Amino acid sequence: MTQEIGRRPNIYDVASAAGVSKSLVSLVLRGAPGVSPARRAAVEEAIERLNYRPSRAAATLAGNRSRTIGVVLDDYRNLWFVDLLAGLHNQLAPLGYRVAVADPSFNARLDRTPVDGLMSLRVDGIVIATEPTEEMFAAVDVPAVVAGNRDMAVPGADVVANDDMMGGRLATEHLIGLGHRDIGHVTGGGGAARLRALGYDAAMQARGLRPHIARGQGLTTESDGYEAALKLLDENPSLTAIFAANDTMALGAAGAARDRGRRIPEDLSLIGYDNSPLASANLLRLTTIDGRNAEVGAGAARALLDRSQDPATQVRTVLVEPELVIRTSTAAR
Amino acid sequence: MTQEIGRRPNIYDVASAAGVSKSLVSLVLRGAPGVSPARRAAVEEAIERLNYRPSRAAATLAGNRSRTIGVVLDDYRNLWFVDLLAGLHNQLAPLGYRVAVADPSFNARLDRTPVDGLMSLRVDGIVIATEPTEEMFAAVDVPAVVAGNRDMAVPGADVVANDDMMGGRLATEHLIGLGHRDIGHVTGGGGAARLRALGYDAAMQARGLRPHIARGQGLTTESDGYEAALKLLDENPSLTAIFAANDTMALGAAGAARDRGRRIPEDLSLIGYDNSPLASANLLRLTTIDGRNAEVGAGAARALLDRSQDPATQVRTVLVEPELVIRTSTAAR
DNA sequence: TTGAAAGCGCTAACAC
DNA sequence: GTGTTAGCGCTTTCAA
Numbered sequence: 001m002t003q004e005i006g007r008r009p010n011i012y013d014v015a016s017a018a019g020v021s022k023s024l025v026s027l028v029l030r031g032a033p034g035v036s037p038a039r040r041a042a043v044e045e046a047i048e049r050l051n052y053r054p055s056r057a058a059a060t061l062a063g064n065r066s067r068t069i070g071v072v073l074d075d076y077r078n079l080w081f082v083d084l085l086a087g088l089h090n091q092l093a094p095l096g097y098r099v100a101v102a103d104p105s106f107n108a109r110l111d112r113t114p115v116d117g118l119m120s121l122r123v124d125g126i127v128i129a130t131e132p133t134e135e136m137f138a139a140v141d142v143p144a145v146v147a148g149n150r151d152m153a154v155p156g157a158d159v160v161a162n163d164d165m166m167g168g169r170l171a172t173e174h175l176i177g178l179g180h181r182d183i184g185h186v187t188g189g190g191g192a193a194r195l196r197a198l199g200y201d202a203a204m205q206a207r208g209l210r211p212h213i214a215r216g217q218g219l220t221t222e223s224d225g226y227e228a229a230l231k232l233l234d235e236n237p238s239l240t241a242i243f244a245a246n247d248t249m250a251l252g253a254a255g256a257a258r259d260r261g262r263r264i265p266e267d268l269s270l271i272g273y274d275n276s277p278l279a280s281a282n283l284l285r286l287t288t289i290d291g292r293n294a295e296v297g298a299g300a301a302r303a304l305l306d307r308s309q310d311p312a313t314q315v316r317t318v319l320v321e322p323e324l325v326i327r328t329s330t331a332a333r
Numbered sequence: 334m335t336q337e338i339g340r341r342p343n344i345y346d347v348a349s350a351a352g353v354s355k356s357l358v359s360l361v362l363r364g365a366p367g368v369s370p371a372r373r374a375a376v377e378e379a380i381e382r383l384n385y386r387p388s389r390a391a392a393t394l395a396g397n398r399s400r401t402i403g404v405v406l407d408d409y410r411n412l413w414f415v416d417l418l419a420g421l422h423n424q425l426a427p428l429g430y431r432v433a434v435a436d437p438s439f440n441a442r443l444d445r446t447p448v449d450g451l452m453s454l455r456v457d458g459i460v461i462a463t464e465p466t467e468e469m470f471a472a473v474d475v476p477a478v479v480a481g482n483r484d485m486a487v488p489g490a491d492v493v494a495n496d497d498m499m500g501g502r503l504a505t506e507h508l509i510g511l512g513h514r515d516i517g518h519v520t521g522g523g524g525a526a527r528l529r530a531l532g533y534d535a536a537m538q539a540r541g542l543r544p545h546i547a548r549g550q551g552l553t554t555e556s557d558g559y560e561a562a563l564k565l566l567d568e569n570p571s572l573t574a575i576f577a578a579n580d581t582m583a584l585g586a587a588g589a590a591r592d593r594g595r596r597i598p599e600d601l602s603l604i605g606y607d608n609s610p611l612a613s614a615n616l617l618r619l620t621t622i623d624g625r626n627a628e629v630g631a632g633a634a635r636a637l638l639d640r641s642q643d644p645a646t647q648v649r650t651v652l653v654e655p656e657l658v659i660r661t662s663t664a665a666r
Numbered sequence: 667t668t669g670a671a672a673g674c675g676c677t678a679a680c681a682c
Numbered sequence: 683g684t685g686t687t688a689g690c691g692c693t694t695t696c697a698a
Contacts, residue, residue, distance in 0.1 A: 255615025282588025391675035
């Protein structure tokens, strides 16, 4: 053991411990074919014995690519992204790619936008899972895909999303199918909510029903849902059903219903959107629309890989079909 | 503009565009003092014009440190970590450090443990915000701190946590103070839950009250809380209050109460733990214990910085005092 | 199938 | 206050 104490082993240490050259070690690390089993075993044994971990910094620098995909997230509090990340990871991990998450609220002050941090990491692609800003996409110069429907288009970026308008229609038609006629909608800010509201509106109009839409002060939080639902219930006492733009707002709406003495589903049917962990909670057992975010994530990964192979690919939009998930927060009138 | 198209600008490009040497650029990047205002402005202008983003890979490799702190997270679904990250970030960002998150469920298959990935990133320190495993801390060779109380101790790592036992006592004493005598506790797996249960037990014993503890099949999820609370309510119909080991389990308990026809707080008082976003939802308005996770995060950051300055520092445990947050899920008997 | 050697873009120590 | 230079630990030709 000639290795100094305290120094981290590097590829040379492994190579000499295994009695091979460092290129050979590099090949083994990347699982390249055509390395003799004996040498491969020797290298693996040396890696294990020295507790060697390759430096990603060196690999990124030398290879001029990080094998990392960056994801720009909105807010950890809204759980819709969990399946998105899982879907991304499932596609990407087998190819040796990693996922790095950037939250706009963190690492601020170090970078002007979360994208800056990812560019400094030399990510090979970016998934924008938030409402994009001009500043943000000005900084991007790798393949990018926008996950989810947004108000603003990012030039040159593919879009992979669930079909929010169809989802809004599905939700509304479910309520209509249960016999409801006075159906309110609780909406918020952002492209997805806008489309869900359009779907709601289309379904109502198609049946000649009058739409009732309300929104809170902010975006799509629980308290926005609460506020908006109160407004709806107070202005339209005959309402028998509410469609909330997402599960978090539906939680708020459930609070409003409770505060107005309306039982769910006996007095008021409630449907959400996202099929987040919240929806399956026993207190809510919320009927909701599943945007199939894992498939959105997988689609985003594929779009990124396609585009990095051929940057000139036509920009496209991929829409995943949402599904109705029936629980017990909705009932026949 | 002699720069090739397509190539990313590097520090040389900036230097020559600004008419200075590359060390000067490096100094400006790190905000070093003692650079003349004129040259600093020239460098900043060049950075802006070329849209230059320094390569973190190169900086890490050359500087032999990444200025990044790694955080190992449990599960995105449980929101207790949100404030922890904020606290970490607030301490670290002014010093130019970044935070990288590793989720055990992601990036699996690439690494044996999430720690491997962070070591490959050459993080300067690690915050373990999950139940540690032997495999995990065998791989760590940078300063480490465990955030939160855990079953297993990590040798050489500081611990920063809220005082879960005191919190358990606080919660229980709040209920006792409201006149409750038949108080049940819903618990789960992990070190924090164990200590919270001890606090509950101590408070009950101190008043000569008989403890009733139940747990679900799994760890500390909503459905575990639901199951355990059902058990509690069915076996002890005289129960007038429940203390749940965290807010997520409290949500489950609220579902169980509803299913057994118990109104909160009229028929049953309910208290949670964590003061997560869930607790402030209007449907719950949950009285809870605030573990002050932002301060835990800040403490973890300080512990890491202290230890990297002097690795021989005595290992210590820092306990943050939890606080009772009263909402309307608890009421006098 | 394996080895040698040239960088990748930066930091830090030192010289001026 | 500013410039020069030697690596950091890898990947990637290219040759053997």
